[in-house]
């Protein structure tokens with residue numbers, strides 16, 4: 001019997017890693033069988049499989065594209081929160097918007113890998129909250145595109161209804177009172193208001209499919225935060241070059257607080273801001 005790790009044979013683990021990397025860029029490396037097991041085990045029974053090897057073989061060899069989507073969604077991490085790390089949203093209202101509004105009649109921002117909507121909705125709320133600084137730039141000229149490969153995360157985000165536990169992760173009382181209302185008199189769920197919702201356009205998009213764009217034209221800013229931390233260097237470089245091609249000159253790229261643009265990518269100037277860094281496309 002071939003060696004197994006967490007109920008997965010070495011051969012199936014290697015094949016599954018290749019499948020996941022080809023599907024979404026996530027690189028599991030050699031030692032994440034525990035993760036595959038914990039994410040996929042809950043799906044076995046629904047597909048009539050007795051064990052993980054049987055299930056993984058079904059995913060890999062049955063050509064069931066729906067099953068493949070479900071499995072990729074189960075493997076990606078949706079961890080997010082409101083106004084994550086603070087500085088990307090302060091930079092938006094302090095520097096980016098004032099700079100853009102002097103040059104352009106519209107502002108286009110892309111939240112790539114938006115998970116359940118907290119990131120693009122935080123961008124929209126920060127803009128609305130600071131709309132006095134937007135004088136001369138009507139709010140209907142601000143477009144926020146939010147994309148993810150996970151349809152379940154996008155459906156949740158589009159709905160715009162969050163429970164109190166979700167809301168407690170990074171949202172201040174001021175924002176809560178201003179932009180959310182209870183779904184029902186006794187409900188512990190809150191709906192984001194239409195003014196915020198109407199600024200965000202959610203679309204399905206896989207970042208490693210670099211041949212297409214989820215919108216027309218180029219962006220003033222791209223938030224692609226905590227998405228590429230799971231990619232290997234080759235995939236990261238491919239996606240970063242693609243994101244750069246989607247940015248206007250002088251546009252900004254904001255990565256997660258532990259992420260950096262590698263030296264192989266030229267024409268992106270690193271700027272320090274508050275307790276983080278942002279990148280500006282200079283060429």
Ligand SMILES: C[S@@+](CC[C@H](N)C(=O)[O-])C[C@H]1O[C@@H](n2cnc3c(N)ncnc32)[C@H](O)[C@@H]1O
Pocket residue numbers: 023024025026076077078079080081084112113114115116119147148149150153205206207208224225226227256
């Ligand atoms: C950890 S969450 C980060 C959410 C948000 N950007 C933040 O920083 O809070 C990563 C998101 O990226 C998405 N994702 C992973 N790989 C992707 C890909 N290849 N294309 C598009 N989205 C992807 C996942 O579905 C997940 O929702």
